[in-house]
Amino acid sequence: MKKLILLIIINLTAVFGFAQESLSAKYNLMPWPKKVQAHNGKFVIDSSLTISINSKKSERVYHASTHFLRRLTDRTGVFLNEGFPIENKKGGIHIQFDEVSKLDIKNNESYTLTVNDSTIKISAKTDIGATRALATLLQLVDHNTKEYFIPGVTISDEPRFVWRGLMIDVSRHFQPIAVLKRNLDAMASMKMNVFHWHLTDDQGIRIESKTYPKLTALASDGLFYTHEQIKDVVAYADRLGIRVIPEIDVPGHASAFLTAYPELGSKDDYDYAIERFSGVFDPTLNPTLDITYTFLENLFAEITPLFPDEYFHIGGDENEGKHWDENKSIQKFKKKHGLKTNHDLQTYFNVKLEKILNKQGKKLMGWDEIMTPDMPTTAVIHSWRGENEGLAKGGTLIEAAKQGYQTVLSNGFYIDRMQSVVDHYTVEPIGDVKLTKAERERILGGEATMWCELVTPLTIDSRIWPRTAAIAERFWSPKEINNIENMRKRLKVVSFQLEELGLTHIKNRAVILRSMSNNQDIASLLNLSNLCEPLKIYARNVDGIEYKTYSSFNLFADACVTDASDALKFNEAVSEIVKGGDNLGVIGFLTTWSNDYKTFSQLEKNPKIRPLQPLFKNLALVSELLSKALQTKKISKESLQTIQNTMILLREPVADVELVIVDALNDLSSYCESNYSIK
């Protein structure tokens, strides 16, 4: 009987999955809601549209409704008579919620949304749920040639995980308030609810301290947030239903701390300085000194009131303890306290920090290195290491949950690795692991991490988006929503709508290319950039010393993005040919690239675009030969040889990018060799 029930459940899941999938071909919702039902009718958008709020005053709902109206008028061109929500009146869009929620980890974000011909009803337990419904509603806007409308649907929705975060590292490259705000907007549009603010690292302290003013005077290059600015960002996030978790990374990653206060360092007479390179560095706080704890207690006491959320991140990662090993008094201290390893010493440090934070009403969170045998389970484990760091697949997440820690997954969501969206989308946090209810509840969710060694305000949006939208779906939607092709289709629309929202991930690519070409016609460069991707997994900055923080990130690689759009299309078209399908699309691409090279050749050259010339030339050469072969159904031995020789060159990275159509070109060449007559 048990088996039968299980079978029925499995079947229901399959049926459910299927129904949602056919709908997801129709609607471009992301993250896909828990349950969508389509029905007849449509709500037509005209100037008489109003939103009425029929509950307690909620700044969040008022703001989200106003924002909805602005975006709706901008998307449709329909001039609304009433530009603000009305209260407790009958409106076309009718919002009701039970309570104004304090923003914390227990928030109820569920909602239902019903669209009929004459009314749209949003109903939610909390005001935050109501704002999530408005995000969904905006994604439903559709049109024909004559009008904009919202199709008849009933949606009931709630998130799979309570923690759906994005971390932004503002130390390696400072990110101005405007960058943060527009990314918060984007997060909210994807129903993400945690902004993890990585505020300190070797390359700079980005938070004002009135208690320790040298932190920013000596260790920020003047680039930091004032208390007022932080309050402003936190309030902005709260209005969007996004919690803000600050990170003060200790005891490692401490070059900037020790530039300001060298007396807290583990190595005497060391010339601490703001780090300009990338990587893991030796400067570390000294965990054996009382002044270290006084410093941290005072600092935390000063800044914790700026962050109302209960969780507080202390980093704790990548401390290799080199300076500890080199310091005799630290060695003595370890012996005296029976601390055998540096891990034990760091745990000693973490436990003291946790007490300090608890006094301030905060819960300590740290990267998974803090999960040592003596660490109390009141700490929260941020799981970041996995196979790449020598751990088992899935990393430390499940282990942490089983040991009794609350835990958040970032392994698999390191978007700075510049991998395909598919690599992240297919990371299933729990998989088939069997967990007790308590264990499952301790798995809070996940966070995409935007480390900014190679990322500036000009490029950050294109590094975060649109990939993070797919990650947001992984965190919000049922596990069964995992069709890649369908995700890609929806992501394309979402990406465009993120630009509409104010993100710069599309438009700044052209800005970089215009700059590179000294304002010449960028059409050929843009096409090339749609075939190239920045080197992945830290290959762009080998050993962290190819780039300094103040090097240029206004280069060809910065105009390129992951999931290069034309490459995707071309690679797919080639696989069609190889399977015996049509080849028109392929010839079109090949012709474009050989023409593009002619256009490129006519550009006035400068030292920035010159390095692309051989790449472009070789691409054009191979394209011409293959195009000719496809058109004539003949290919010569010489041509095949030329293609093979050139392919070797095309595989070489150039200007920190790789051409991601080389395999497809190779397949095409093999296809020609096998199928066409060889002269």
Add this chain to the structure above:
Amino acid sequence: MKKLILLIIINLTAVFGFAQESLSAKYNLMPWPKKVQAHNGKFVIDSSLTISINSKKSERVYHASTHFLRRLTDRTGVFLNEGFPIENKKGGIHIQFDEVSKLDIKNNESYTLTVNDSTIKISAKTDIGATRALATLLQLVDHNTKEYFIPGVTISDEPRFVWRGLMIDVSRHFQPIAVLKRNLDAMASMKMNVFHWHLTDDQGIRIESKTYPKLTALASDGLFYTHEQIKDVVAYADRLGIRVIPEIDVPGHASAFLTAYPELGSKDDYDYAIERFSGVFDPTLNPTLDITYTFLENLFAEITPLFPDEYFHIGGDENEGKHWDENKSIQKFKKKHGLKTNHDLQTYFNVKLEKILNKQGKKLMGWDEIMTPDMPTTAVIHSWRGENEGLAKGGTLIEAAKQGYQTVLSNGFYIDRMQSVVDHYTVEPIGDVKLTKAERERILGGEATMWCELVTPLTIDSRIWPRTAAIAERFWSPKEINNIENMRKRLKVVSFQLEELGLTHIKNRAVILRSMSNNQDIASLLNLSNLCEPLKIYARNVDGIEYKTYSSFNLFADACVTDASDALKFNEAVSEIVKGGDNLGVIGFLTTWSNDYKTFSQLEKNPKIRPLQPLFKNLALVSELLSKALQTKKISKESLQTIQNTMILLREPVADVELVIVDALNDLSSYCESNYSIK
């Protein structure tokens, strides 16, 4: 003898002018410096480049130097070993100045700049002068295929006028801090030195008041600047050598003030509300009440400390006094105080305000309506009215100076009128008027005014730039620098460099077109937008009621700009043909437009792009007929008739834009009629 000297001076001016003009064909400097000499040699930019500062500490120079290094590395791709200026050491770029200046109207902004093979020397009286030199230096960066360099020059420079301003109206549409900061950056790059911040108007109060919190609670829609944000902007501007002049517009333009504090109004029982339309409205402060002055004195006392500059703008414009006429007690008051007209009453108000401001150490400035016979000459007259407002050509500027007022010119620099850059560039503030030294000194300079009724954060940069760069030249450079063709050539480069600096005037046009087309290929729309200009001189918003503040400004007209680029080229090419020149460029344009229409026709239509169809179709029709005529040197009567009929349609505004090639098309048609055989 006097005549001979005059003759020599005139000749020298002519020779001087000529020499500068030939250099200005070579270098893309804007505003053009007072004196440029070219000489042999070039300073090559490589990774060893350093900037040394050899004077007192100046945050302005340190910041400008760092900013220079960042922009240099981004423009050239050269990775610098040293990313920050060094102090008192020998550097490739050597900066010296005599004093760190307090920012006020008396600033000395002169500098000299000498570029040799191995060193660049910047010398200035003040730190602000040194930052002006760095702005020039960045414009000199040149390249060949192998390297970037700065050509050998000696420049000595100083401004013609001490007041070179940009006003931004943040009331009609709120402009976030990031918008202001990037525009301040742009201003500094054009050596402008006054940001006039129009903070209040009928549509909203944008400055926080702790004394009168209802101002923002009830009259801002939540869109305003806190004191901290204002201090941040003022500090940011100071670092760039830009003074900030706040404007609190009274007694008219007071709808928002009176929404918050109706008791200060001139009309009893009036339902004051934030204004959503544009225009001149009746709500006016009551100048006969003591509480009005108490209110303003308290408000000014609260906010004047935020603005260190001596000048304070009280608006004072466009008060038609309707509500004064309708209020019996105001009528009585006028009689009692012998105030015959409403102008007299407003002067009474202004004089009281001036005393309040003087107590706070401020100089009162107001729009030129405040210049009434009884107004003390200690006030500063902001001249905005001219021929369009029924005054003599040149407006009130000269008159004000002659009467003893300091004065600033904005007549002719209303960039919200969406006129050609030429219309502003050719406004000569003083002309041939003979002035005494004292009168000339009272003419402080000018201000471009960005009124924002139809301007949002998405479009503001394209409404200000690049035209304001040419206005900045008018304010800085010698009068003799006035060659339009040469200005246009330099402006094109400057415009591109403003994008490099972070301005959005170029990239946001594509954003709007992508949004309009629902993310389809925008090539055809972009080409069309390069032939169209938004309706000028307030024709876009007749009577101020076609648009509300919350209507969409994400429309085709918002993607179009003045001085439409392809239209300029086409119009010029046609005038060449008419003169008997070559016609290849023209046929190319005509062919593009008829092909573009085919592309456009294939787009999936929506209500936003559909209205463009007839315009595009008619353009394609005329283009095809004219192209055929030019190619065959024949044209039929039917074709000529069709062209003439279609031209009537093309002259009609569509979607708030006008096609600005209609006259050229007409000329071309006439040319064909006159020169080709008619079948």
